[in-house]
Amino acid sequence: MADIFDVNQYKSENSRFTLTPDQKRMITAEMYQACHAMKKNNKKTFWTKGIAAALVIALVGTVTYFGFGNSNKSDNWFSIKASAASATQDEANQTFNNELTTNGHSMGAMSGFFMEDGEEPLTKDGYKDYFALYHMEDFSVTGANIKAVKVESNTKGIYFTLTPSDKTVDFYSDTASIDDALMDYKERYTIDYSQYTFDELREHAPYLLWPCDGFVYDNKTVSTGEETNILPNYSIDIILESDHSDSEIAAWTKEIGEIKDLNRPSGREKYEPLEEKIQKKMLENARISVTVTYEDNSTETQVIDLVYIENRFITFDIKN
Amino acid sequence: MDEIISAENFINYAVETYSDTVYRVALNITQNPHDSFDISQEVFIRLVKNYKKIKNKEHLKAWLIRVTVNCSRSFMKTIFRHEIISLDDIKESELKCELNEDLEVTKFVWMLSEKYSTVIYLFYYEEMKISEIAEALGLSQSAVKQRLSRGREKLKNLIEKEN
Numbered sequence: 052m053a054d055i056f057d058v059n060q061y062k063s064e065n066s067r068f069t070l071t072p073d074q075k076r077m078i079t080a081e082m083y084q085a086c087h088a089m090k091k092n093n094k095k096t097f098w099t100k101g102i103a104a105a106l107v108i109a110l111v112g113t114v115t116y117f118g119f120g121n122s123n124k125s126d127n128w129f130s131i132k133a134s135a136a137s138a139t140q141d142e143a144n145q146t147f148n149n150e151l152t153t154n155g156h157s158m159g160a161m162s163g164f165f166m167e168d169g170e171e172p173l174t175k176d177g178y179k180d181y182f183a184l185y186h187m188e189d190f191s192v193t194g195a196n197i198k199a200v201k202v203e204s205n206t207k208g209i210y211f212t213l214t215p216s217d218k219t220v221d222f223y224s225d226t227a228s229i230d231d232a233l234m235d236y237k238e239r240y241t242i243d244y245s246q247y248t249f250d251e252l253r254e255h256a257p258y259l260l261w262p263c264d265g266f267v268y269d270n271k272t273v274s275t276g277e278e279t280n281i282l283p284n285y286s287i288d289i290i291l292e293s294d295h296s297d298s299e300i301a302a303w304t305k306e307i308g309e310i311k312d313l314n315r316p317s318g319r320e321k322y323e324p325l326e327e328k329i330q331k332k333m334l335e336n337a338r339i340s341v342t343v344t345y346e347d348n349s350t351e352t353q354v355i356d357l358v359y360i361e362n363r364f365i366t367f368d369i370k371n
Numbered sequence: 372m373d374e375i376i377s378a379e380n381f382i383n384y385a386v387e388t389y390s391d392t393v394y395r396v397a398l399n400i401t402q403n404p405h406d407s408f409d410i411s412q413e414v415f416i417r418l419v420k421n422y423k424k425i426k427n428k429e430h431l432k433a434w435l436i437r438v439t440v441n442c443s444r445s446f447m448k449t450i451f452r453h454e455i456i457s458l459d460d461i462k463e464s465e466l467k468c469e470l471n472e473d474l475e476v477t478k479f480v481w482m483l484s485e486k487y488s489t490v491i492y493l494f495y496y497e498e499m500k501i502s503e504i505a506e507a508l509g510l511s512q513s514a515v516k517q518r519l520s521r522g523r524e525k526l527k528n529l530i531e532k533e534n
Contacts, residue, residue, distance in 0.1 A: 061476040069391045082382045085419040
């Protein structure tokens with residue numbers, strides 16, 4: 052890699068990208084202005100739409116934070132973390148990540164940017180996955196004295212991808228590597244995916260994607276009695292599938308495709324509200340339920356309601 | 372930041388120390404200098420609103436990077452909603468006209484998906500540790516390692532293909 056990717060050249064090229072002194076002065080001036088505005092009038096008058104949205108999320112994060120804080124009353128406790136659902140206020144700026152779909156399209160590929168090998172530009176049909184599947188990265192459950200975790204959803208489908216992050220193999224294209232990872236995984240955890248054969252799972256997605264109508268994983272490692280991080284060496288991503296019918300989604304995406312095909316400014320006015328409407332509908336009443344069974348066989352459940360805020364943020368409200 | 376006079380030090384320090392980093396992180400995602408400047412402005416305005424959350428210098432950098440990535444992603448989604456721009460258009464108009472520089476290595480990094488290029492930028496240019504990148508991006512360390520690994524592999528393939 053070192054022979055091919057010239058790090059020094061990369062650094063040299065990037066070091067040229069700097070803001071001009073004038074631009075820095077403009078930023079500084081705007082910050083002063085915002086600071087004065089805050090001091091003068093601590094109300095919403097100067098908030099931009101985006102900042103208002105961020106603050107709404109911050110409030111959700113606050114609720115989340117205290118919700119989890121109260122749950123840690125006894126020796127048995129757990130919390131959920133994901134890139135969009137977090138137990139800390141610091142995560143308030145996170146957005147729900149739906150950039151990856153099961154057909155391998157990234158958000159970038161959809162918009163014509165950053166196309167990767169093997170990816171095709173998104174067609175009208177491709178919008179179906181974009182709107183029907185929602186992706187939550189790096190899901191994990193942390194707690195003490197946990198024996199098993201069960202994750203369910205009230206949506207049409209819930210899937211998860213499992214990535215052995217501590218390996219350097221190309222996990223997505225190497226069957227042997229997947230088998231190795233599975234074997235390693237199975238030695239430590241059990242997963243209830245008996246309703247599908249492995250071939251069916253592989254057919255469903257180009258990379259390892261396990262459909263799971265409520266998947267269960269048992270922690271086979273010996274509890275230290277201290278905090279136990281479930282799946283410490285693995286990154287789990289959860290993908291939710293909307294329960295709207297294919298024909299319903301097809302009708303919406305056809306409408307979107309027609310508007311976008313017009314490719315003129317007037318289409319924008321129609322497109323944005325339509326996309327927002329679809330996004331809202333897709334996640335309407337969607338919910339993830341996480342149930343933990345502790346070593347003493349007691350259970351605890353936390354529910355994640357999916358909430359769509361503004362036209363660019365999707366986040367969670369986590370309830371005990 | 373109750374007193375404006377105390378805020379001045381904070382603002383000056385933040386802009387002087389991190390504005391170029393914020394700009395480059397945004398540029399890595401948008402590949403457009405003008406948009407990256409706009410995003411930088413928004414990020415620093417957000418900093419004013421959220422300054423109470425900042426614990427120390429390290430946290431400030433991590434916070435700025437994270438918010439920049441999120442703002443840039445949101446911006447790209449907005450672009451996506453408004454118009455379709457082809458990769459060729461971006462490469463030709465932005466890289467050659469806007470930046471007017473021959474990016475022999477960076478052009479390959481910018482061809483990667485943002486999730487890989489951001490990690491590669493933070494690791495190689497900012498020389499951040501895996502743990503620092505994980506904190507900044509709100510990812511697990513294992514996820515950062517995985518993105519770095521896959522990003523390197525994709526980068527290697529792109530460069531080999533070009534050569």
